[in-house]
Amino acid sequence: MDEMVAAVDIGGTKIAGALVDRGGRMLAQCQRPTPAKEDAARVLAAVTEVLDELAAAPQWSAVRCVGIGSAGPVDAPKGAVSPVNIPAWRGFPLVDAVREHLADDLPVVLTGDGPAMTAAEHWQGAARGFRNALCMVVSTGVGGGLVLDGALYPGPSGNAGHIGHISVDLDGDPCPCGSRGCVEIIASGTSIARRALRDGWQPRGDDASAGAVAASAAEGDPIALAAFARAAQALAAGIAATATLVELDVVVIGGGVAKSGETLFAPLREALHDYATLPFVRHLELRPAELGTDAGLVGAAAAAAQELGLDGWL
Template sequence: MPLTPLFAAVDIGGTKIAGALVDGDGRLRHRLQLPTPATEPGAAVLAVVHKVLDQLAGTPDWSAVTAVGIGSAGPVDLADGTVSPVNIPGWRGFPLVAEVTAHPAVAARYLPVRLAGDGVAMAAAEHWQGAARGADNALCLVVSTGVGAGLVLDGAVRPGPSGNAGHLGHITVDLDGEPCPCGSRGCLEGLASGTAIARRALADGWRPPGEDRTARAVAVAAAGGDPVALASFDRAAQALAAGIAATAALVDLHRVVVGGGVAAAGEVLFAPLARHLDCYAALSYVRGLDVRRAELGTDAGLIGAAALCR
């Protein structure tokens, strides 16, 4: 019996590097995840990517793999096959496609390698198998360690020539805001990412009951009514609403899908987001945006990386 074709998928973020083999229906096999050594030199980060590929290549299903898809924190450069993730300083213009292509298990079978930014990969996943199914025009956001996004326009994911279309995390929403590692200032990511939420809450006097100082802990406190934690999520939701409304006004979209670790906070994030969207999305053609929670959770990056290969 012939093997069912599979795609090898790698999802690279500032916190973790995940891998899996994915079938034609978006189902994952042999999923694994390793921490990203984000503060170490670029070679150390690549070594983790190679370790993920080594483990996937060691499975009995590797012989059915027809392509390798990579979703990476960005920005990316599709023309050169390079990545320069803001939250992985050791990778600047890093030749990720060439390095993965040269991996022994990939090179031995001449597997093609496809690259996209993590937001584009998430959009591809949600449009294929998740909350953006059936939407001709949608914005799909990942709100996690950073903020990424991808656009679905006229029924297809549109990464743009460089692969960074919809890179919402680095649009300016605060004209006099803090400098951003990307080189700009007042970026959405600096206000709405999980890192920013925790940082703002701590700066305003919130203290966790234990040692957990993450956005997850802030969300728990906010759900319990802590006013400082609630204010931190409200500020993040306001920034997100401004960015979403601006994007909707620019490209005339109707559906918004929000995923990532911060979205797991539920109504702590989505209730103020809806309230602020009522303010910012005021034009008739963007009023009443259809905002949905992502359906694919932490697997969206992997499913999206596989979708790149379809």
């Protein structure tokens, strides 16, 4: 039987699991709701329930390690997590807890959700074949990860590539991270909707989401178009700064806001042309993500395989 990685993807709404093989295929998938408002033990119990269901699959005997992708921040060297949307987990020793629960002494590798998505897109998706890439999730927040010289670069703590907290507006709104004018506070779905409402956009019915703003923009609503243009400008400034620092070849963007398609990508390409002006970044390619909701699990497996040097994986 082909060797596998047991992958777990921990987010604010669900905890998903799968057994992932060398071809990126997912078997024995399962998930539980994230009890984000409950205590630390109950959240851990949801994780262990997912692991127990995976362990009951006949393919478990082929599992070589466990890869965990988690909302962050993470502290990979300590195996700890502090997801913003799971208040009970602050410096929670997740890796030690999972190792204690498992009886078979499997290695456990922790990765942030941004780097996990990046590992997935580089292995099986839109960044495949590129040596240097930035992959981003633009949703209720803005996160990301880096591939440098052909390999995932999570950084010393596991948080490298977190482009959402690059400041692109020195006098901008305060960000929950403690800084000001971050990409996330301008370009997240929540921020797009907030700006549109502030500027007089009128939602139809009760839907005041970024998706509803995107629908209005697609119909030519000038306020909705301006909200997306502002978000695209912030994203372009952050992308150009990152590309200038590390010389990227491609930028891949996924997440709920990216589902708006050309409503986001058209002004983003235009703004990137204005910001990425130096000769060594002008060639930068922009692509939509390909793996969707599978990216967290596929990426957790890929990151673990790279970390442990599993043969024939990447």
